[in-house]
Amino acid sequence: MLAKRVIPCLDVDAGRVVKGVKFVELRDAGDPVEIARRYDEQGADEIAFLDITASSQGRDLIVQVVESVAAQVFIPLTVGGGVRRVQDVRRLLNAGADKVSINTAAVQNPALVEEAAGRYGAQCIVVAIDAKRTADPARAGDPRWEVFTHGGRRPSGLDAVEWARKMQASGAGEILLTSMDRDGTRSGFDIELTRHVCDAVDIPVIASGGVGSLAHLADGVLRGGADAVLAASIFHFGEFTVLEAKRYMACMGIEVRL
């Protein structure tokens, strides 16, 4: 049976991991290769890198990071952040990324997803959706989420569930779904959002945003219906290892790779 995946996520700024990683025994808490290796040893099913580099000079550094990690860590790598053009996708894939996630650029230019998937295959194109719950008086009681772009700063007017469907039709192979309401709150995934998107598409969905405990990870799968769960801080701060997370999920009856 196919295992549900646990994916630690690393924020990378100008080639260095940020958001203080607090593993014991790490020589360099900012070194993406060392941290990726640690997660690999703990049994991570995949590793996600989000490039948050603001300056254009630092942009190329993520390519070097991917190259060094891919030479030493033999599990799938997903890389996103600042992917604007098909050339960006190609550069990251050539560097050793297995999947590239596209967020803002998919909204600005939906043809990009179609073109990238057409050229490199749907399997390597992830569409990242940052969604925020909106109050819609016309549809009282009917939950709705809006897609935000530019790192969650700009509303797009798009409905997140509709957008996920549209991106599947454009050739996305996977959806990385982040609840902006929950991100950073450690209060758990937005289960309702996860469930709505999972039910709307046939492609795998990664739940993200809000994980503060192992129970939250299990909830994302059992109640949200997610195919994979992504978390950053609970792993970075050394509260739990990936292995502990997977053991807990296994105890909850979830199929995982142990």
Place this chain on the structure above:
Amino acid sequence: MKIAVIDYGMGNLRSVSKAIEHVAPQARVLVTADPAAVAAADRVVFPGQGAMPDCMREMDARGLQPAVRKAAASVPFLGICIGLQMLFESSEEGETPGLGILRGRVKRFRRDAMRDAQGARLKVPHMGWNQVHQASSHPMWSGIEDGSRFYFVHSYYADAAPGLASACCDYGARFTCAVARDNIFAVQFHPEKSQVAGLRLLANFLAWKP
């Protein structure tokens, strides 16, 4: 030992070559589109990702088909993902003819059949870590526990002729995920992305004497 990883411009071959270098630091791994270099290699890896019609077209555009056929008939030969699918007679994906080196046809997962034992819906592409059940003992499985998980990402699988299956996997239905014949071994999953088990399979390939 010279190992050629055939490069026909379809996606990332860096991971494949790095994984082989990792298990065999002394080997010379060449990622190449040059038919002569493929012909001169001791072992050949035939990867592929994306869509099979594009893979076939790009391979032919580089004049690689004769070299691939020759390698598949002579030296230890490892097909990966689309590299497995291309060995078969044809694919439903764009109704593409394959190389026809192995008997069978490549089919898409049938949407209406995609339910697990509990009735839950299964997504396509089949993406993630699934258990590989070995159908036969083979030097390529040496040191790899039966039922080990490997990383898959695909929407099509080979419906292989009887006798070719070396391993199978369950997703909606049971499908063949590894085939073996003479000097050919091919897998639907990605050993270069399958951590310890995948690296062991690649090490086994380098030691394999068909």
